Amino acid sequence: MGIHCEIYLHKPPNGAFVGVRGNVVSGVIRYVVNVPTTITEITASIKGEGIMKVEYLLRRDDQKQPETEIRTETYIDVNTISQSGLTVLQVGAYDLPFRVIIPHDIPPTSKYVKYGNIHNVTCKISYHVRIRFSRPGLMTFAKQFTKEIIIIAALVPRLPTSPAIYNGHKKLTQLFSSKQSHINIKANVPNSVLRCGDKIELNYEVINDTNVVIKSVEVKVVEVYTFNPLSGREVVITENVPGTETKTVAIQKGGTQEMSVEITMPADRESLDHSKIVSREYFVLLIVNLPMPHRNYVQKIPIQIGNNIHDSVVQFDNHLISQPPSYWDAMHEDWGDTKDYQHKTK
Known part of the structure; x- marks a missing residue:
């Protein structure tokens, strides 16, 4: 499939999005079609998840390998279908605006790695924008592109702000x-x-x-x-x-x-x-x-x-989708979740 993607994000002044009620992630995805391509659906998404892996190095006598636990957590999973039904995309450039409200109770983008004598721990919380092109046919796999975004959390006070x-x-x-x-x-x-x-x-x-x-x-x-x-x-x-x-x-x-x-x-x-x-x-x-x-x-x-205390944070509303973008960033082709695909293919 001859499709390439770029993305323009309406970023706040510091380049990161703040997870407070009413704030949004918005922007424009531009996709370029090099050859006529048949698709069944175009979906723009905002996704965020955490994944933690703990490897316990102290093994019991009946264990041959260190025990490992993996746990995942989803913070945001919003899909917007911009086009549905069998369609032939002609050669050209297309712009797809998107706008998604950020949940107020999500953790910030972060990464932690620690290797020790008792256990090894890795943990990552990440967010990304995705555009997915679904194609007809049982043996045909969707093509999708992703771009990581940075989320900083609002700090909700649970401790005293007075003496x-x-x-x-x-x-x-x-x-x-x-x-x-x-x-x-x-x-x-x-x-x-x-x-x-x-x-x-x-x-x-x-x-x-x-x-x-x-x-x-x-x-x-x-x-x-x-x-x-x-x-x-x-x-x-x-x-x-x-x-x-x-x-x-x-x-x-x-x-x-x-x-x-x-x-x-x-x-x-x-x-x-x-x-x-x-x-x-x-x-x-x-x-x-x-x-x-x-x-x-x-x-x-x-x-x-935290830098964004909930009671005093200034919200940045990214509503200027119609403004002409000043620059575009490339989106990276992604093979999708393992639950969706059993093997890689182009």
Whole structure:
């Protein structure tokens, strides 16, 4: 089939589409026919899906190969039939406008790969525009073209945007002492919902009502990925966010430490919600470092990060389909889903 495709997207100023209610992906698909071609249907689509693969490296005795789980999830699957019925496309260029509303509860475009000693994890969330030309005949396969698009999610606050207080308490057991020994922690966060690259503000107080010297108080931010295979064997991967660590001096017996901390988050860190297979969360850890044999105490404070906070995001309505495009991008020929095709053919 002598068909070639290009696409023009009416992109927002930053080049990515924001998944908030009322926003749209729109543009024009131009297809060029080199030889007269018979088709039964032309379909323009917007599709988005996530795919996660977890390979468990610790094998049971009865397993010869590492166990692998794959889970997929569909976020958007909208088809618009622009032409239906047996038609002969003559030689020439054709323009096909399209416009699809973006769901407000979809995750952003993302990719994650992690190889470890216990498991290997790969996860990808992607979105693309597709045009499909169906041809007559039982043994004739459709020809389709795709172009990937970038989606950034709207951040729906589920944490306080006003000051929140977190209290912690640890009781120490001390041999040969009848006195009750306690460490009390109080942390105040003015705002738990932040934009990418903003500063995290934290005010805390640690009261050391024990006979033990607290070695230091450490504050840092961690990134937590949680993957959810269908088997229910949740995989959690926690990593420190570079450049967010601070550490204070010791707190003497019976002493108190009050501190205000500001942590600048890297601009490329963003929470990931609205997916059943994966989440990406951020936590401020307030760690009270204790001498042996006592275990450290960790106060965990959740935060949300994103550039498009739902209550204040400015929607970009891409309605100017009739405007002449300024440039065109090539669409790539795609062989379709394995559920649709058993083998490749031209």
